[in-house]
Amino acid sequence: MNYIPHTELEKKEMLKAIGAASVDDLFKHIPKELRPKSFNIPEGKSEFEVAEYLKLLSRKNAICLTDFVGGGFYDHYIPAAVDALAGRSEFYTAYTPYQPECSQGWLQAIYEYQTVICELTGLDVSNASLYDGGTALYEAAMMAIRLTGRKKIIVDSGVSLIYRTMLYSYTSNLSIEFVETPVVHGQSCREDIYKHLDDKTAAVIVQNPNFFGAVDDFSDIVQRVHKCGALAIASVYPVSLGMLKNPGEMGIDIATGEGQSLGIPLSFGGPYLGFIAVKKEHMRQLPGRIVGATVDKDNKRGFVLTLQAREQHIRRERATSNICSNEALCALRALIYASLLGKSGFQELARLNYQKAEFAKTVLDKVSGVKVKRSAPTFNEFTVCLPKNADEVVCQMINKGFACGFPLGRFYKGLDNYLLVAVTEKRTKEEIMQFANSLEAVLCS
Amino acid sequence: MQLIFEKSRPGRRGFKLPEIDVPIVSGLAEKYCRKQPACLPEVSELDVVRHFSNLSRLNFSVDTNFYPLGSCTMKYNPKFTEKIASLEGFSDVHPLLPQLAGGGMLAQGSLEVLYNTERLLSEICGMSAFTTQPLAGAHGELTGVMLIAAYHKHNGQRRKHIIIPDSSHGTNPASAAIAGYNVVVIPTDNEGFLDMQAYKQALNQETAAVMLTCPDTLGLFNPKIKEIADLAHGVGALMYYDGANLNAILGKCRPGDIGFDVIHLNLHKTFATPHGGGGPGAGPVGVCEKLVEFLPISRVVRRSDGTFALDYHKHKSIGYIAPFYGNFGVILKAYAYILSLGKSGLIQASENAVLSANYCLARLKDHFAPAYGKRCMHECVLSAAKQLEQGVHALDIAKYLIDKGFHPPTIYFPLIVKEAMMIEPTETESKETLDAFIDCLIEAALLAKTNPEALHLAPLSMPVKRLDETRAAREPNLRWQSK
Numbered sequence: 001m002n003y004i005p006h007t008e009l010e011k012k013e014m015l016k017a018i019g020a021a022s023v024d025d026l027f028k029h030i031p032k033e034l035r036p037k038s039f040n041i042p043e044g045k046s047e048f049e050v051a052e053y054l055k056l057l058s059r060k061n062a063i064c065l066t067d068f069v070g071g072g073f074y075d076h077y078i079p080a081a082v083d084a085l086a087g088r089s090e091f092y093t094a095y096t097p098y099q100p101e102c103s104q105g106w107l108q109a110i111y112e113y114q115t116v117i118c119e120l121t122g123l124d125v126s127n128a129s130l131y132d133g134g135t136a137l138y139e140a141a142m143m144a145i146r147l148t149g150r151k152k153i154i155v156d157s158g159v160s161l162i163y164r165t166m167l168y169s170y171t172s173n174l175s176i177e178f179v180e181t182p183v184v185h186g187q188s189c190r191e192d193i194y195k196h197l198d199d200k201t202a203a204v205i206v207q208n209p210n211f212f213g214a215v216d217d218f219s220d221i222v223q224r225v226h227k228c229g230a231l232a233i234a235s236v237y238p239v240s241l242g243m244l245k246n247p248g249e250m251g252i253d254i255a256t257g258e259g260q261s262l263g264i265p266l267s268f269g270g271p272y273l274g275f276i277a278v279k280k281e282h283m284r285q286l287p288g289r290i291v292g293a294t295v296d297k298d299n300k301r302g303f304v305l306t307l308q309a310r311e312q313h314i315r316r317e318r319a320t321s322n323i324c325s326n327e328a329l330c331a332l333r334a335l336i337y338a339s340l341l342g343k344s345g346f347q348e349l350a351r352l353n354y355q356k357a358e359f360a361k362t363v364l365d366k367v368s369g370v371k372v373k374r375s376a377p378t379f380n381e382f383t384v385c386l387p388k389n390a391d392e393v394v395c396q397m398i399n400k401g402f403a404c405g406f407p408l409g410r411f412y413k414g415l416d417n418y419l420l421v422a423v424t425e426k427r428t429k430e431e432i433m434q435f436a437n438s439l440e441a442v443l444c445s
Numbered sequence: 446m447q448l449i450f451e452k453s454r455p456g457r458r459g460f461k462l463p464e465i466d467v468p469i470v471s472g473l474a475e476k477y478c479r480k481q482p483a484c485l486p487e488v489s490e491l492d493v494v495r496h497f498s499n500l501s502r503l504n505f506s507v508d509t510n511f512y513p514l515g516s517c518t519m520k521y522n523p524k525f526t527e528k529i530a531s532l533e534g535f536s537d538v539h540p541l542l543p544q545l546a547g548g549g550m551l552a553q554g555s556l557e558v559l560y561n562t563e564r565l566l567s568e569i570c571g572m573s574a575f576t577t578q579p580l581a582g583a584h585g586e587l588t589g590v591m592l593i594a595a596y597h598k599h600n601g602q603r604r605k606h607i608i609i610p611d612s613s614h615g616t617n618p619a620s621a622a623i624a625g626y627n628v629v630v631i632p633t634d635n636e637g638f639l640d641m642q643a644y645k646q647a648l649n650q651e652t653a654a655v656m657l658t659c660p661d662t663l664g665l666f667n668p669k670i671k672e673i674a675d676l677a678h679g680v681g682a683l684m685y686y687d688g689a690n691l692n693a694i695l696g697k698c699r700p701g702d703i704g705f706d707v708i709h710l711n712l713h714k715t716f717a718t719p720h721g722g723g724g725p726g727a728g729p730v731g732v733c734e735k736l737v738e739f740l741p742i743s744r745v746v747r748r749s750d751g752t753f754a755l756d757y758h759k760h761k762s763i764g765y766i767a768p769f770y771g772n773f774g775v776i777l778k779a780y781a782y783i784l785s786l787g788k789s790g791l792i793q794a795s796e797n798a799v800l801s802a803n804y805c806l807a808r809l810k811d812h813f814a815p816a817y818g819k820r821c822m823h824e825c826v827l828s829a830a831k832q833l834e835q836g837v838h839a840l841d842i843a844k845y846l847i848d849k850g851f852h853p854p855t856i857y858f859p860l861i862v863k864e865a866m867m868i869e870p871t872e873t874e875s876k877e878t879l880d881a882f883i884d885c886l887i888e889a890a891l892l893a894k895t896n897p898e899a900l901h902l903a904p905l906s907m908p909v910k911r912l913d914e915t916r917a918a919r920e921p922n923l924r925w926q927s928k
Binding site for chain 2: 047072119129270298351379
């Protein structure tokens with residue numbers, strides 16, 4: 001199937017209008033020696049055949065496991081209305097709203113999305129979204145470098161290793177100095193951060209909850225950071241903001257994060273949603289698209305892409321970022337999700353996650369040989385120490401039907417016996433009990 | 446329309462969460478908790494459904510309107526690929542699942558999709574290998590430039606600049622600059638091609654790469670492209686291919702055969718995945734043999750027993766550029782599209798895209814000045830400079846098209862064409878749609894002479910008239926606030 005409507009007769013008419021003898025004639029200026037050396041692509045198949053084949057492939061993925069894996073990406077329930085509305089093709093087959101008059105639906109939706117992000121983070125200005133939490137953190141770091149004119153960044157080790165690695169990849173040619181400070185008793189080590197903080201520091205980057213699940217209040221760090229003329233950046237988990245002190249309350253300058261948990265499927269790593277929100281004074285250094293409200297000729301409210309003087313299509317090599325698009329459809333999902341849950345639903349969601357995880361901690365603590373790390377409070381994810389290699393335990397738990405957590409030894413040397421366990425609102429009391437029973441059985445065997 | 450926040454009524458609920466089924470313990474210490482809840486809307490499910498259904502109707506989209514936005518390839522997005530991407534066996538897979546056991550044994554289906562897509566894209570483009578990780582076209586560019594930097598660094602060279610034509614997409618110079626390179630801009634000659642003299646002067650041992658779009662943003666295929674590549678290679682520079690316009694040349698020529706070393710594709714353009722109102726897209730990057738070892742980790746590999754695994758042990762790799770394996774949901778749709786079209790379908794897509802664009806150009810060239818030449822590839826660039834003499838801008842013509850139900854072409858790009866209108870009809874639009882659009886543009890050209898005021902007033906049929914963009918930028922109002 002090729003989705004081409006032209007009949008043979010129409011093609012002839014079009015060629016005649018062009019004054020070309022054949023379709024080949026339209027390609028004759030491509031030199032012969034540049035014609036493909038090969039083009040070994042299988043011939044096309046019917047929709048039915050392709051769909052059947054891919055359905056078969058989808059069954060080769062193990063999705064029947066009860067999911068306790070998080071690590072920054074969470075198995076939350078997605079209300080049906082999110083799929084139904086984001087699945088409207090008037091949304092998903094449009095493009096960047098360059099022509100505002102015929103794109104008011106998208107522009108208003110993004111303005112509303114920006115409002116949701118500001119409300120969650122407690123900051124003044126959000127952009128229209130970025131690719132994912134990792135690239136959002138990188139953009140935040142680059143913003144801090146531009147805003148301060150400094151090139152040293154302190155990164156707390158509680159920041160996701162994936163994001164830290166991305167940050168280092170992107171900046172490997174830019175002579176930026178990174179200093180990593182340790183996590184002590186689950187939380188950011190103040191002493192180490194302050195030791196490295198100086199008048200060359202552009203920013204301190206922290207994460208809440210951190211990769212090990214620990215919750216923190218960074219207000220004290222932020223005060224010291226500001227005294228040095230540096231900026232504070234926090235990567236945050238949006239569902240936790242139904243309960244936790246938000247970046248604005250801590251005085252954070254730039255908040256970023258992964259919005260996948262807001263109604264976006266896990267989908268093997270993407271598409272996801274990067275969000276970034278800043279204090280008002282920093283808005284002209286934001287990367288990417290921003291939507292603003294204005295009025296039309298009749299003084300009627302309408303929405304447009306704005307502050308475009310920052311962007312690549314105008315500033316080219318002097319732009320704040322090379323980003324051209326955003327993750328609009330994912331931002332729309334997040335907006336619909338936040339609207340459905342609403343003010344009280346979003347708080348309840350956070351409480352549910354917190355309470356279920358606390359229950360899981362209690363139950364797992366009773367499994368012989370298992371020790372839940374309790375040095376710092378957590379939200380919906382926590383670390384447990386197992387009496388043996390977590391990798392092996394995880395494999396055995398799969399046979400019992402559980403994706404029981406992320407073995408931290410995969411990312412951290414010396415943490416081979418540690419497991420990172422996430423508990424969302426989807427996990428029932430029964431599943432949590434069965435998890436503990438199965439773990440008991442696995443550890444005894 | 447009212448904002449969803451303005452429809453909020455205290456106490457109204459739109460969703461029921463499960464009752465708490467575990468014993469409740471005391472909450473977090475106060476210092477860790479927020480003082481005020483986020484002020485999210487309080488609305489019913491129907492409020493939400495009606496709000497967003499009605500918002501969606503305020504958009505032009507491919508499914509409702511002809512959308513010939515140049516350089517964006519707004520072709521039809523087949524519906525069955527949406528259904529496939531929403532299969533639970535794909536959409537519910539946690540990206541860390543391959544880390545849990547047996548090196549990816551829990552995600553064999555998804556890994557196979559990625560592996561096969563990489564192989565197909567490599568063959569389509571004549572490259573040695575692809576990574577599906579980059580999350581958008583511009584992200585692919587940045588990845589490509591990082592690969593170029595890693596290659597030169599590995600060879601002990603610190604090259605300083607990247608050569609880019611003045612007709613390029615704005616993302617090209619932005620990506621080069623962000624990766625740490627200076628940008629050297631080459632002008633366009635009278636025929637619309639890279640000025641060879643200026644190019645030769647700029648090219649030297651400091652040149653890290655030459656970044657080109659082919660066919661270029663003027664919709665032209667540069668017959669000297671091979672010479673340009675040979676000259677770059679002669680000084681040890683690499684050739685970068687911006688794949689935005691690949692839809693013009695499927696099966697007709699391959700970037701790898703021309704001599705391009707690094708290439709990014711926009712799956713949402715050539716491979717028909719939806720543009721999503723601005724994203725998500727996907728920007729896979731392909732490389733020639735000598736750059737394979739620098740590709741980002743992880744790499745999807747096939748074991749001798751036919752199973753698939755992730756390889757993280759690539760010490761020359763540029764590292765992580767995405768959290769995982771790319772926008773999997775988007776890649777999956779592109780894979781389904783390629784399987785559906787197959788070899789002949791892909792070739793026909795390009796042939797008909799080029800046919801349609803040339804048809805538009807042929808019928809419009811007497812009314813609007815073509816930027817360069819009488820033939821084009823998959824898109825044509827016209828100038829409304831003639832209409833400007835009557836005080837009518839490309840913008841006015843665009844707004845008139847909106848009133849007639851057509852999404853306007855890309856306007857004011859490429860920057861080097863005065864009053865540019867860049868029309869990309871794509872292969873999936875019928876002749877009668879093209880004719881209606883062309884007739885409307887001709888009508889606009891006539892109105893420019895007879896009644897320019899009618900164009901200045903447009904659009905009149907949309908929910909809003911022309912918006913005050915200056916005010917939006919001067920008095921930024923970027924979020925709703927309760928009164």
